[in-house]
Amino acid sequence: MAVLLSVKAVDAGYGPVHILNQVQLEIQAGQRLAVLGRNGVGKTTLLKAIMGLADVSGGQISWQGQDMARWSPRERAMAGLGYVPQTRDIFPSLSVAENLVAGLKGRPRRCIDEAYELFPRLWQRRDNPGTALSGGEQQMLSVARTLLGQPRLLLLDEPLEGLAPIICQELMQALGRLARDQSVAMVLVEQKTDAALRFAEQALILERGTVVYEGQSARLQSHPEVLQKHVGLSAH
Numbered sequence: 340m341a342v343l344l345s346v347k348a349v350d351a352g353y354g355p356v357h358i359l360n361q362v363q364l365e366i367q368a369g370q371r372l373a374v375l376g377r378n379g380v381g382k383t384t385l386l387k388a389i390m391g392l393a394d395v396s397g398g399q400i401s402w403q404g405q406d407m408a409r410w411s412p413r414e415r416a417m418a419g420l421g422y423v424p425q426t427r428d429i430f431p432s433l434s435v436a437e438n439l440v441a442g443l444k445g446r447p448r449r450c451i452d453e454a455y456e457l458f459p460r461l462w463q464r465r466d467n468p469g470t471a472l473s474g475g476e477q478q479m480l481s482v483a484r485t486l487l488g489q490p491r492l493l494l495l496d497e498p499l500e501g502l503a504p505i506i507c508q509e510l511m512q513a514l515g516r517l518a519r520d521q522s523v524a525m526v527l528v529e530q531k532t533d534a535a536l537r538f539a540e541q542a543l544i545l546e547r548g549t550v551v552y553e554g555q556s557a558r559l560q561s562h563p564e565v566l567q568k569h570v571g572l573s574a575h
């Protein structure tokens with residue numbers, strides 16, 4: 340299978356602050372990877388480094404074989420990388436429909452129907468401003484808007500944070516359908532370990548900016564002591 344994203348021996352951080360050490364990973368088309376780890380270990384920084392939003396001081400990040408070092412975040416998005424940040428960056432004063440239009444990247448307006456198909460809740464709220472949405476609806480809007488740009492790889496930073504179990508399920512099912520039907524690859528950063536391991540076939544654990552585990556999710560699920568040691572939670 341074709342390698343979409345390759346991260347090789349990457350050191351990254353913010354200016355003089357060094358966060359990631361020698362991080363390696365590879366994502367193939369349609370593959371799903373869970374990124375786990377305690378608070379502050381560098382999970383968000385890893386996604387930011389991939390998007391060109393953190394400073395990479397060593398190693399190489401490439402997209403379909405091309406070094407992205409000189410690419411702006413916008414160029415990365417245009418090339419097929421979609422990023423849903425931990426902060427759910429929707430436009431609060433715009434309606435749901437207007438927020439979706441902002442994600443179209445020049446595609447025709449009618450394409451926003453794809454978002455309503457994926458999340459029927461957004462159709463019911465289409466005229467509401469971003470401020471009038473619940474946390475779960477904001478998260479759906481943030482994911483849906485990114486998806487309208489037709490990414491080949493979606494980077495999701497704790498999409499389930501603060502959501503009720505039923506909404507988590509709805510969101511994960513929508514993402515699962517998308518991964519299956521359209522072969523969108525995904526990197527899922529998540530504190531909800533069990534949901535993340537069920538969703539992604541591969542998992543990676545970060546500890547203080549270093550990858551301390553990489554392998555099949557199923558293996559981690561059957562070794563709760565590894566999760567306990569590095570993440571501090573069991574898979575159940």
Ligand SMILES: Nc1ncnc2c1ncn2[C@@H]1O[C@H](COP(=O)(O)OP(=O)(O)OP(=O)(O)O)[C@@H](O)[C@H]1O
Nearest residue numbers: 353356358376377378379380381382383384385425
């Ligand atoms: N803009 C920044 N400038 C300097 N240091 C930062 C910046 N953003 C984050 N950090 C630091 O980098 C480290 C890793 O942060 P990061 O946000 O990547 O962790 P995380 O694993 O995503 O944590 P969480 O689970 O709490 O979201 C932390 O020590 C944090 O304080």
Ligand SMILES: [Mg+2]
Nearest residue numbers: 382383425496
């Ligand atoms: Mg984070």
